[in-house]
Amino acid sequence: MEYKQAVVLRTDIEMSRGKDVAQACHASLGAYRRAEESMVEEWISQGQKKVVLEVEGLEKLMDLYKRAQREGFPSFIVKDAGETELEPGTKTCIGIGPAPDSNLDKITGELSPV
Amino acid sequence: MEYKQAVVLRTDIEMSRGKDVAQACHASLGAYRRAEESMVEEWISQGQKKVVLEVEGLEKLMDLYKRAQREGFPSFIVKDAGETELEPGTKTCIGIGPAPDSNLDKITGELSPV
Numbered sequence: 393m394e395y396k397q398a399v400v401l402r403t404d405i406e407m408s409r410g411k412d413v414a415q416a417c418h419a420s421l422g423a424y425r426r427a428e429e430s431m432v433e434e435w436i437s438q439g440q441k442k443v444v445l446e447v448e449g450l451e452k453l454m455d456l457y458k459r460a461q462r463e464g465f466p467s468f469i470v471k472d473a474g475e476t477e478l479e480p481g482t483k484t485c486i487g488i489g490p491a492p493d494s495n496l497d498k499i500t501g502e503l504s505p506v
Numbered sequence: 507m508e509y510k511q512a513v514v515l516r517t518d519i520e521m522s523r524g525k526d527v528a529q530a531c532h533a534s535l536g537a538y539r540r541a542e543e544s545m546v547e548e549w550i551s552q553g554q555k556k557v558v559l560e561v562e563g564l565e566k567l568m569d570l571y572k573r574a575q576r577e578g579f580p581s582f583i584v585k586d587a588g589e590t591e592l593e594p595g596t597k598t599c600i601g602i603g604p605a606p607d608s609n610l611d612k613i614t615g616e617l618s619p620v
Binding site for chain 2: 397399401408409410411412413414417420424426436439440442443444463473487497505506
């Protein structure tokens with residue numbers, strides 16, 4: 393079975409490249425830490441495939457996050473501390489997985505790659 | 507003691523936002539997996555501080571990576587599989603840490619934030 397992780401970014405907030413990257417890394421690591429060890433090991437051994445996807449706004453981000461949780465995927469939502477570019481608590485992105493490729497596609501399959 | 511992780515990106519190669527983010531997540535997670543559990547736990551409990559920095563080219567990236575290894579920091583260099591935008595094996599970025607803030611500054615302190 394193939395595994396992947398999705399990092400899903402909002403397209404409606406302006407972030408610098410550094411902020412963007414840091415938030416995505418939080419999301420990726422956060423979801424990773426919630427995944428089962430067996431899935432993690434498979435995913436790593438397969439080269440830790442990642443897809444970076446986009447949603448248009450907060451509502452869609454939250455919908456996706458709730459769906460991910462309902463489906464039982466390890467998932468993590470990033471809230472910015474708001475010390476630099478954004479308002480405190482701004483939800484910027486989520487990490488989902490690692491999870492089986494085809495299962496994850498059920499909830500992320502219609503999103504566009506960044 | 508304060509801990510942080512550095513993600514260091516090359517500025518001399520063109521990558522899409524998605525590629526950029528995916529590579530950085532590889533670097534972050536790769537270095538994280540090489541860190542000692544006690545440091546990881548401290549870093550996470552402090553809010554997993556990350557800094558995103560830049561270097562001008564491959565030579566400087568490799569110099570920094572070798573220095574990180576010499577100093578004993580957990581570190582990870584990302585080689586792109588080259589299936590999409592880049593030549594196979596292109597070294598795109600590195601993750602260093604989590605490590606004590608002031609120690610890490612000794613090798614990354616002169617780099618510019620992205």
